[in-house]
Amino acid sequence: MTTRIVPIIMAGGAGTRLWPISRDSMPKQFISLMSGERSTFETTLQRVSGADFERPIVVTSDAFRFICAEQLRAAGVEADIVLEPERRDSAAAVAVGALLAARRDPQAICVVLASDHAILDGGAFVADCRRAAALAERGIVMTLGIPPTHASTAYGYIAPGDALDGHGAHKVARFVEKPDAETAEDFIAKGYVWNSGNFIFRTDTMLAEFEAHAPEVLASSRLAVDGAVRDLDFLRLDPDAFAKVPKISVDIAVMEKTRRAGVLSASFDWSDIGSWDALYDISDKDAEGNVLSGNVEVFEASDNFVRSDGMLTAVVGLKDTIVVATSDAVVVAAKSAAGRVKDVVASLKAKGRREASEHLRMFRPWGWYQRIDIGQRFQVKHICVKPGGILSLQRHYHRAEHWIVVHGTAEVTVDGTVKLYHENEAAYLPIGCTHRLHNPGKIELKLIEVQVGSYTGEDDIVRIEDVYART
Numbered sequence: 001m002t003t004r005i006v007p008i009i010m011a012g013g014a015g016t017r018l019w020p021i022s023r024d025s026m027p028k029q030f031i032s033l034m035s036g037e038r039s040t041f042e043t044t045l046q047r048v049s050g051a052d053f054e055r056p057i058v059v060t061s062d063a064f065r066f067i068c069a070e071q072l073r074a075a076g077v078e079a080d081i082v083l084e085p086e087r088r089d090s091a092a093a094v095a096v097g098a099l100l101a102a103r104r105d106p107q108a109i110c111v112v113l114a115s116d117h118a119i120l121d122g123g124a125f126v127a128d129c130r131r132a133a134a135l136a137e138r139g140i141v142m143t144l145g146i147p148p149t150h151a152s153t154a155y156g157y158i159a160p161g162d163a164l165d166g167h168g169a170h171k172v173a174r175f176v177e178k179p180d181a182e183t184a185e186d187f188i189a190k191g192y193v194w195n196s197g198n199f200i201f202r203t204d205t206m207l208a209e210f211e212a213h214a215p216e217v218l219a220s221s222r223l224a225v226d227g228a229v230r231d232l233d234f235l236r237l238d239p240d241a242f243a244k245v246p247k248i249s250v251d252i253a254v255m256e257k258t259r260r261a262g263v264l265s266a267s268f269d270w271s272d273i274g275s276w277d278a279l280y281d282i283s284d285k286d287a288e289g290n291v292l293s294g295n296v297e298v299f300e301a302s303d304n305f306v307r308s309d310g311m312l313t314a315v316v317g318l319k320d321t322i323v324v325a326t327s328d329a330v331v332v333a334a335k336s337a338a339g340r341v342k343d344v345v346a347s348l349k350a351k352g353r354r355e356a357s358e359h360l361r362m363f364r365p366w367g368w369y370q371r372i373d374i375g376q377r378f379q380v381k382h383i384c385v386k387p388g389g390i391l392s393l394q395r396h397y398h399r400a401e402h403w404i405v406v407h408g409t410a411e412v413t414v415d416g417t418v419k420l421y422h423e424n425e426a427a428y429l430p431i432g433c434t435h436r437l438h439n440p441g442k443i444e445l446k447l448i449e450v451q452v453g454s455y456t457g458e459d460d461i462v463r464i465e466d467v468y469a470r471t
Contacts (some may be wrong), residue, residue, distance in 0.1 A: 008097030020329035047096030151184035172261035399453025408445035
């Protein structure tokens, strides 16, 4: 077959099991999890950028729109970026993606992919997609099943039924939720495969299955797409319609009910990188079985995962342990309990701890800022503005600011007056003034911002103009 496949990439999740590296402000799909590699979102894009695939449809959160766009540019891939006003689980993302693909071609072949999975053999992945697509042409909703490497309790399973071809494709006898250890052993003995969450289907087939089994998901998704508006390079779904989409997975909404489901046993290695122990399993190890990343030292330790994104982290005498350190949070867990990290995050959120959701370094469309220190009536930040980056024209009612340039050139506007500042020069922004920062140069602009005032929260920003349409 010569039909090209439309990738629908889901990139709106949070990934709390990989805290503190993955947080709501920058989740795991946009982070380099394996040493020296791009983010899993970027590697997913690269896998579907060849001649077999059409322009991708990326479904993500409004909060990640600029991160998503930046990494698309870095990967050299053009895509349709669709913004969900709120998280509604995978059924909504699949329905929206299928509706948009149907506008291109009512019988388009689509592949639904999570953006946070690791696939180590891109060629085998493409070949499997082609095989599954040939079956999808016949009106079968295909899924890629992963041959189990062990009796995992972290994945759902698929029971293969009657053969669909002579190359490892079968009808789906049933989908099974995550089992206990004894049941998982039984599933493997019976030839079950892991459910990867990757689906290949003809668009009209999937929309008909939504209509039959989850009509409320389809109806609200269609209204959200019909009411969508363009915003720069993004397509914003209608928020009122999207809020009415039931929060349900595509597995429960459609796949567990349809009689058209098929499964192809995948020929590539796969991991959903759902927890730190899963990342340990697919990472390169030293002679003692340790996976080490960043500023770390180990002594008389074996079979550990140790990562530091800054501070020197030393591990002594540990075995089968996860140690992950960032500038503001450290997690230490038995490898066997790595999945419980999400419970820690839930507890921190319930206590109102900022560290549960926000990184010290916060990314913006113009660059990033990172808090250095905070106290009563002051805050200090490190700010980096990429070449050409422009902050919004804004004012603050409760704080004054001092900008000290340490690298590059800053173009500063204060109450209509524009002035250039170079390294070791400082600009003063009094309370209430209208101001803007721009990097007119070809190198990064870095400066230290000192805020002084009765309140230094991020919500004390009144945007007057913004090239990124955030006003």
